[in-house]
Amino acid sequence: MTRGEEQPQTWHHGIVASWWAEFNLTGPEISYFQKYIEDDGEPALDVACGTGRLLVPYLRAGLDVDGCDLSADMLARCRERAAAEGLSPNLYAQAMHELELPRKYKTIVLCGGFGLGGNRDQSFESLRRIYEHLEPGGLLLLDNEVPYAVAGIWPHWPKEERRALPKPWPELGAGDHRQGSDGAEYELRSRVVELDPLTQCVTLEMRADLWRDGEHVAAEEHVLKMSMYFTHELVGLLELTGFTDVTLRGDYTHEEPSGDTDFIVFIARKPA
Numbered sequence: 001m002t003r004g005e006e007q008p009q010t011w012h013h014g015i016v017a018s019w020w021a022e023f024n025l026t027g028p029e030i031s032y033f034q035k036y037i038e039d040d041g042e043p044a045l046d047v048a049c050g051t052g053r054l055l056v057p058y059l060r061a062g063l064d065v066d067g068c069d070l071s072a073d074m075l076a077r078c079r080e081r082a083a084a085e086g087l088s089p090n091l092y093a094q095a096m097h098e099l100e101l102p103r104k105y106k107t108i109v110l111c112g113g114f115g116l117g118g119n120r121d122q123s124f125e126s127l128r129r130i131y132e133h134l135e136p137g138g139l140l141l142l143d144n145e146v147p148y149a150v151a152g153i154w155p156h157w158p159k160e161e162r163r164a165l166p167k168p169w170p171e172l173g174a175g176d177h178r179q180g181s182d183g184a185e186y187e188l189r190s191r192v193v194e195l196d197p198l199t200q201c202v203t204l205e206m207r208a209d210l211w212r213d214g215e216h217v218a219a220e221e222h223v224l225k226m227s228m229y230f231t232h233e234l235v236g237l238l239e240l241t242g243f244t245d246v247t248l249r250g251d252y253t254h255e256e257p258s259g260d261t262d263f264i265v266f267i268a269r270k271p272a
């Protein structure tokens, strides 16, 4: 099996998918990207749409937006959310490096998904597939958290820190614990397992636990591989793919990014 044939490894399944549907519903990204779709950007595609944090509000606003995601569980939660509002979006279960959809788009949004799965060849192939799915003159909007903004991972880049990996698991009870809308209790704990600074790839693990009526009913463990990208290498990849007019914005504002920016928004056009 060559590197290009590996399946992307992510933790967005099972309890983690339910967590996303319950607790990840807001954020500045939603209205920020929506404006670009409204400005003559339909039809649009939400790549790695997850449980529909962006997609469902866009559909509610009457926008013509399709969604795709690697995780059938995330898409199932997305479909449920949409159906609860009488909406039935076109949702496709596909890895983004294998994207193959029946129509072309004026706008493609990739929010919080670039580099997930952990294979750099696949990240580059994803950009090529996205490019193919854009109409001439179409716009790609992609966000990327800069590697040095991720407080739990950045300290592990030096050799001495890497030798101390994997980190121990946090104790049960010490993770992020929340109560869902139906009374179920969720807890997520994660740890860094390994980091390769040469490929800029990090491996994380997550333990997800679920309680109903005080009884511990499920425990899952998932792996997330993630390729990390610095800003100018990603600009280079976009240009290599064929995109032009690559513009950078900081933290979902219309300002140029600075060294303090955590999330860089890349706005790139397919030539007309």
Ligand SMILES: C[S@@+](CC[C@H](N)C(=O)[O-])C[C@H]1O[C@@H](n2cnc3c(N)ncnc32)[C@H](O)[C@@H]1O
Binding pocket: 008, 010, 012, 024, 047, 048, 049, 050, 051, 052, 053, 054, 068, 069, 070, 071, 074, 094, 095, 096, 097, 110, 111, 112, 113, 116, 117
């Ligand atoms: C951090 S969530 C973001 C979801 C959504 N875009 C949002 O902002 O709410 C990342 C999503 O990317 C999906 N994903 C991860 N790797 C992927 C891949 N290689 N191809 C397609 N989707 C992927 C996951 O299943 C998950 O739904």
